[in-house]
Amino acid sequence: MVFLFYLLTAIMLISALMVVFSRYPINSVIYLIICFLMVAGHYILLNAQFLAVVHIIVYTGAVMVLFLFVLMLLNLNAKIDTHRSVLIRIAAVVSGGLLFLVLVAALKGSLTAPLSGKFDSSIGLVKNLGMVLYKDFMLPFEMSSVLFLSAMVGALMLSKRQ
Amino acid sequence: MESLTNRSKVTGNKKMSFLEWIYLPAVVKGLYITIKHLFRKKATISYPEEKREFSPVYRGLHVLKRDDAGRERCTACGLCAVACPAEAITMVAAERKPGEEHLYREEKYAKVYEINMLRCIFCGDCEEACPEEAIFLTNRLVPSEYQRNDLIYCKDILLEPLDDAKRIDVSQRQTPAVKEFKKNKLLFHNK
Amino acid sequence: MEANDLIFKIILLFLVFIITLLVAMYSTYAERKVAAFIQDRIGPNRAGTFGLLQPLADGVKMFMKEDIIPLHANKALFVMGPSIAMTTACLTGVIIPWGGELNIGGKIYSLQITDLNIGVLYIFAMVAIGVYGIMLGGWASNNKYALLGSVRAASQMISYELAMALAITALILKTGTLSLRDIVAQQQGWHWNIFYQPLGFLIFLVCAFAETNRAPFDMPECESELIGGYHTEYSSMRLGFYLFAEYINMFISSAVLATLYFGGYHMPFISHLGLSANTVVMLGTLFFFIKIFLLIFFFMWVRWTIPRFRYDQLMKLGWKGLLPLAFINIFITGLVMILL
Ligand code: SF4
Ligand code: SF4
Numbered sequence: 001m002v003f004l005f006y007l008l009t010a011i012m013l014i015s016a017l018m019v020v021f022s023r024y025p026i027n028s029v030i031y032l033i034i035c036f037l038m039v040a041g042h043y044i045l046l047n048a049q050f051l052a053v054v055h056i057i058v059y060t061g062a063v064m065v066l067f068l069f070v071l072m073l074l075n076l077n078a079k080i081d082t083h084r085s086v087l088i089r090i091a092a093v094v095s096g097g098l099l100f101l102v103l104v105a106a107l108k109g110s111l112t113a114p115l116s117g118k119f120d121s122s123i124g125l126v127k128n129l130g131m132v133l134y135k136d137f138m139l140p141f142e143m144s145s146v147l148f149l150s151a152m153v154g155a156l157m158l159s160k161r162q
Numbered sequence: 163m164e165s166l167t168n169r170s171k172v173t174g175n176k177k178m179s180f181l182e183w184i185y186l187p188a189v190v191k192g193l194y195i196t197i198k199h200l201f202r203k204k205a206t207i208s209y210p211e212e213k214r215e216f217s218p219v220y221r222g223l224h225v226l227k228r229d230d231a232g233r234e235r236c237t238a239c240g241l242c243a244v245a246c247p248a249e250a251i252t253m254v255a256a257e258r259k260p261g262e263e264h265l266y267r268e269e270k271y272a273k274v275y276e277i278n279m280l281r282c283i284f285c286g287d288c289e290e291a292c293p294e295e296a297i298f299l300t301n302r303l304v305p306s307e308y309q310r311n312d313l314i315y316c317k318d319i320l321l322e323p324l325d326d327a328k329r330i331d332v333s334q335r336q337t338p339a340v341k342e343f344k345k346n347k348l349l350f351h352n353k
Numbered sequence: 354m355e356a357n358d359l360i361f362k363i364i365l366l367f368l369v370f371i372i373t374l375l376v377a378m379y380s381t382y383a384e385r386k387v388a389a390f391i392q393d394r395i396g397p398n399r400a401g402t403f404g405l406l407q408p409l410a411d412g413v414k415m416f417m418k419e420d421i422i423p424l425h426a427n428k429a430l431f432v433m434g435p436s437i438a439m440t441t442a443c444l445t446g447v448i449i450p451w452g453g454e455l456n457i458g459g460k461i462y463s464l465q466i467t468d469l470n471i472g473v474l475y476i477f478a479m480v481a482i483g484v485y486g487i488m489l490g491g492w493a494s495n496n497k498y499a500l501l502g503s504v505r506a507a508s509q510m511i512s513y514e515l516a517m518a519l520a521i522t523a524l525i526l527k528t529g530t531l532s533l534r535d536i537v538a539q540q541q542g543w544h545w546n547i548f549y550q551p552l553g554f555l556i557f558l559v560c561a562f563a564e565t566n567r568a569p570f571d572m573p574e575c576e577s578e579l580i581g582g583y584h585t586e587y588s589s590m591r592l593g594f595y596l597f598a599e600y601i602n603m604f605i606s607s608a609v610l611a612t613l614y615f616g617g618y619h620m621p622f623i624s625h626l627g628l629s630a631n632t633v634v635m636l637g638t639l640f641f642f643i644k645i646f647l648l649i650f651f652f653m654w655v656r657w658t659i660p661r662f663r664y665d666q667l668m669k670l671g672w673k674g675l676l677p678l679a680f681i682n683i684f685i686t687g688l689v690m691i692l693l
Contacts, residue, residue, distance in 0.1 A: 053474040061481020065507055072492050196391045196658040206395045
């Protein structure tokens, strides 16, 4: 199990880095897909089968296919030129650094806090997840669905206007 | 426009009824038709084992006939080559030497006789033109080949075998009028 | 898990893999025979009696052909495409319950490789990844027909996945479980889900046709417009892999259909015959395969009956036809569940 964990993590980190470093957008997308699959693997290690499968269906199966779709049609086959103005580069570095800071700050609190109780291996199964979602977090869950609905309607409106 | 047959259907973007719109009845109907065909008698003929019955006047591979005594009938007159609309026939004539009377019927014969099967359109004009009843089209098929040269047929393929059992019968191909005509032994042609 | 169990599972895994390949192989043969019979011909009959060795001959032919990788293709992705298609097609067989539970020497062996409690979703995950095989292969060929084919395939699969998922949602509402084994267990006797979910079945069936790229939805490879679609540039065994993956997909989706809607390995009236438990299980597996073969035949039957859709018709059917219908189906199912 531990070995698997490290294997998954290693592949995940390498592919995540490759997403940034690879020169072809298509390769980036493929590395991202591999990265997502590894994340799904981590979910399975935590016995959260439902999350793993939904992660694969939604992210690998739908979101990334759309990414790939757009890239295919854009014909970015040729190497895109990497000449950007210095200003943009500095801006990118600064904003990326800020995001990193925020993430570190956010994670700092959770790392120092003691883990609450023992790890419950059945927490990721459908039944428990459903219980949590539809009992404890009913309101936020429904709110998010309304959010999606409004996004859908908005997209429709935008496309209908033309 | 007036239709030639009464089978034509008026098409157009007419509004579909509900049953048509959901397509399912049409799909089921189509499925019914195809499943019926599943149990029909098959139209295939497995060629080399089974052969389709040919019409007696089918125009296939040519044969250069011999007469009853086994002599070649062709006298290399070249009428068939002239008649051929596809210019498929070539020949080289030669004179019969003394002592070859059992081989050739007339004193002139075709030393080389070639039909290019790629050019031939199997019209049968050569058969019509021949005054010697030497060439006939038969109901044998011309097989396909890999090389063009292999489709230029020479006498070794065209000539009727001497062997009695392997003789090629063309009597089926002759109309009653022709047969009647052949009975008249006085004519040189029928000797 | 005990060693015994492990060995049994491994044997089962190999068996399922081999049977999947065998069935796919002979599906190619069956397809040609069915096509021939429907068109009043007799089909392949030269290799072996009734042409039964034809799949082998085809396989040998595929292997002997020259393997061409186009000059300007993206080599890595070009090679990856067929492998992904093939792998994901095979992977789905893992969760199909091929039969009941065998009782050998007091120990219970289940004829299912693994019973995930999210079995239904797992199928979707595999279908979702399977899209990549076609997309990447088509894009990597660097050929406009292949690209168009793969774009069509991807959009078609995504569109029909939605309606398919919603059709299954209604089914899950009724069964209350995502595990395939439990779903099968509920369909004992004549309680097949098709009688409770006829509309859902119809939607699922149509979507299954679209997901497997079979006629009348074989848009991605439609020969008359796109040459060969996404596998235009493929040759030799790589092409074979793509074609093979299609047949495996057909086999697996027939198995899923049989599991979800036709009672899986259950045979009505078998319990009245008074056979021993193990015999019943074996007969059940046999019966399951008969159901699968009938469904495969249905797939072929439809292919040789119905002409191909036009692309806009396909999209219209998916989004404006099946999707609302699936919603209505969920709604009705929900209503009935509450009222009863
Ligand atoms: S059949 Fe017609 S085309 Fe053929 S050789 Fe005779 S005359 Fe020429
Ligand atoms: S086949 Fe007949 S027409 Fe032709 S050269 Fe011989 S005799 Fe003359």
